[in-house]
Amino acid sequence: MTKPYISKQKVRNFVSRVSCDKTDAIEKEYEALLTQEIKSLDAFKRLEEALSEARKAAKDIRQAGFGDSVLASIPTSEFLIDRMISRCKSFYNEPPKTWASICELLKPFVERLAKVRNARQSAYRIIDEAQTGRGAADALKEAGLDYYTWEARKPEMVLDLSALKGGD
Template sequence: MAKPYISKQKVRDFVSRVSSEKTDAIEKEYEALLTKEIKSLDAFKRLEEALFEARKAAMEIKRAGFGDSVLYSMPASEFLIDRMISRCKSCYHEMPKEWTAICELLKPFVERLSKVRNARQSAYRIIDEAQTGRAAADALREAGLDYYTWENRKPEMVLDLSALKGGD
C-alpha cells in the first residue's frame, strides 16, 4: 500500500496549529492569573464599588428622562481588566514603572511563549531545509514532534511543542 503524499505546506500547517494551541493555552493561563490578581487588589475592589454607584446614578438619570447614554457608557470591570491585560501585552518589553507589578506576573508566561515561538521557528527551518514533506515530517519526528501521530490523532489530543529541541 502506497503511503499518502505529505506536502511541506501540510507539515508547516501542522507546526502552526500545534504552536497556536500551545500559545493559546499559555495566554489563557496568564490572563486567568492576572484577572485573579487584579480582582484581589483592594484598590480594584474600591473601583468596582465606585462603578456600581456610578451605574446607580446613571439609572437615576435614565429614569429622569435624560436617556441611557450615560448608563451605556459606563465600563464593566471585566472590560477594564481586559484593557489592562491587553495594554500589558503591548508594553511588556518597554514597560513604564506603573506596569511593573503586572509585568512581573507576566514574565514567566512571556518566557514560555518565547520558547514555543523559538521551537516553531526551528521546526519551520527543518521543513524549509527538507527535500519533501515526508522528509520534513521524518526530521520533525526525530526532533520530538510527530506529524504522523498528530495526523492520526483523536481530535481532543494535543501534542506538546516543547518536545522540539532548538531555537534561535
C-alpha cells in the first residue's frame, strides 16, 4: 500500500495547530490565575460592592421610568477584569509602576509562551529546509513532534448530506 502524500503545507498546518493549542492553554491558565488574584484583593471586593450598589440605584432609576441607560453603562466585574488582563498584555514589556504587580505575575507565563513561539519558528525552519512534506514530517518526528501520530488521530470528517436529499 502506498503512503499518502504529505505536503509541506499540511505539516506547517500541524505545527500551527499544535502551537495554537499550547498557547491557548497557557493563556487560559494565566487568565484564570490573574482573575483569581484580582478577585482576592480587598480593594476589588470593595469595588464589586460599589458596583452592586450602583446597579441597585440604576434599577431604581429604571423603575422610576427614566430608562435603562444608566444600568447599561455600569460595567460588570468580569468586564473590568478582562480589561485589566488585556491591558496588562500590552504593558508587559515595559510596565508602568501601576501595572508592575500584575505583570510580575505574568512573567512565567510569558516565558512559556516565548518558548512555544520559538519552538514553532524552529519547526517552520525545519519544514522550509526539508525537500518534501514527508521529509519535514520525519525531521520533526526526530525532534519530538510527531505529525504521523497527529494525522492518525484526526477524526475523519463525515459529512451529513441528508439535508440535501429531496423528499417528503
